[in-house]
Amino acid sequence: MFSRWARRPLTSLLARLPSQCEVCRAWPSRRVCDACVARFAPPADRCGSCALAVPQGVVRCGECMGDPPPLDACLAACDYAWPWPECIAQFKFRGEAGWAGPLSTLMRSVPWVEPALENCDTVLPMPMAPARLRERGFNQALELARRLAPAKTDATLLLRTRDTPAQIGLARAERLRNLRGAFAVEPLRASQLQGRRVVLVDDVMTTGASLFSAAAALRLAGAAHITAVVLARTAAPH
Numbered sequence: 001m002f003s004r005w006a007r008r009p010l011t012s013l014l015a016r017l018p019s020q021c022e023v024c025r026a027w028p029s030r031r032v033c034d035a036c037v038a039r040f041a042p043p044a045d046r047c048g049s050c051a052l053a054v055p056q057g058v059v060r061c062g063e064c065m066g067d068p069p070p071l072d073a074c075l076a077a078c079d080y081a082w083p084w085p086e087c088i089a090q091f092k093f094r095g096e097a098g099w100a101g102p103l104s105t106l107m108r109s110v111p112w113v114e115p116a117l118e119n120c121d122t123v124l125p126m127p128m129a130p131a132r133l134r135e136r137g138f139n140q141a142l143e144l145a146r147r148l149a150p151a152k153t154d155a156t157l158l159l160r161t162r163d164t165p166a167q168i169g170l171a172r173a174e175r176l177r178n179l180r181g182a183f184a185v186e187p188l189r190a191s192q193l194q195g196r197r198v199v200l201v202d203d204v205m206t207t208g209a210s211l212f213s214a215a216a217a218l219r220l221a222g223a224a225h226i227t228a229v230v231l232a233r234t235a236a237p238h
Contacts, residue, residue: 022090023083031102032087041078041106050208051076051233069208070215071200072225075116076233077107080204084232088203092140100140103203104147107231113148116227121196122157123149126214127183129163144231145201152199157192158214159184183214185221194222205230 020026021033023040045056049064051074078084091099107113117123125141133139145153161184185193198218202211205228215226 022087031099032106036083037106037109040081040083043111044079046074046076046233048073050074051205051228051230053079053233053235069212070219070226071212071228073112073116073227074205074208074211074230075110075113075227076205076230077110078232080206080232080234088232092136092203095137097138097140097143100143100147103231104144107144107229108148110229113229116199116229117149117152119197120149120152120199120225120227122154122192123152123199123201124154124158124214124218126200126202126210127155127158127160129160131163141202144203148201148229149199157186157189158200158218159186180213182210183217185217190221193218195224196222197225198223198227200226200228201230202228203231204234205232206234 019029019031021029021036022031023036024033026033026035045054045058046052047054047061047064048059049069049071050061052061052063054061080088087099087103090096091103108117123145125139125145128136128139128141139155142153142155145155160182162182200211200214200218205211211228211230215228218226
């Protein structure tokens with residue numbers, strides 16, 4: 001009996017243990033219970049190009065109508081509002097990589113995410129600058145991507161070529177200037193993107209400048225269709 005259990009991966013066994021909801025403290029539960037997901041991540045009308053919340057019936061926000069980003073679609077699981085900032089902080093800054101499981105499940109529950117993952121050729125996490133990666137110890141976007149589509153995730157095709165100054169407080173246009181040339185496709189593998197459908201994964205989207213800059217590099221390499229899938233979208237204006 002013991003040997004049968006011993007052969008199972010420890011992570012698989014731990015995933016089956018009862019837990020407490022980090023939001024409402026319900027027990028036993030998953031890390032974020034269904035009731036809290038329904039309450040704090042309800043379906044919302046969003047701009048199809050940047051996932052900003054928009055009034056019902058609006059397909060594109062005014063900014064994206066005037067200056068279309070290099071994305072064919074953009075999907076977000078929730079607003080960057082309580083309790084998600086605290087959950088994401090635990091994930092990103094406190095080394096709790098176990099959050100990747102429940103947060104990716106939340107992302108997968110968004111309408112059109114499953115079809116995007118099924119129909120794409122590759123899933124690319126937003127890359128981090130080497131110094132930031134060493135500081136944090138892992139790339140949160142990669143952890144999410146691996147759980148969304150492990151067989152399609154490629155962590156080395158899209159590269160971060162340089163770090164950029166702090167983006168806090170900058171408008172989208174200023175951020176885009178900061179990020180010009182910050183992303184590139186691995187030169188020896190660029191042909192793998194020709195005519196391909198790509199899903200680009202990130203955790204938090206603020207103005208969209210980083211995702212747009214990365215998508216522009218993918219488009220330059222020949223990507224035919226790019227969908228961004230993010231966990232949380234801020235309500236900050238463009």
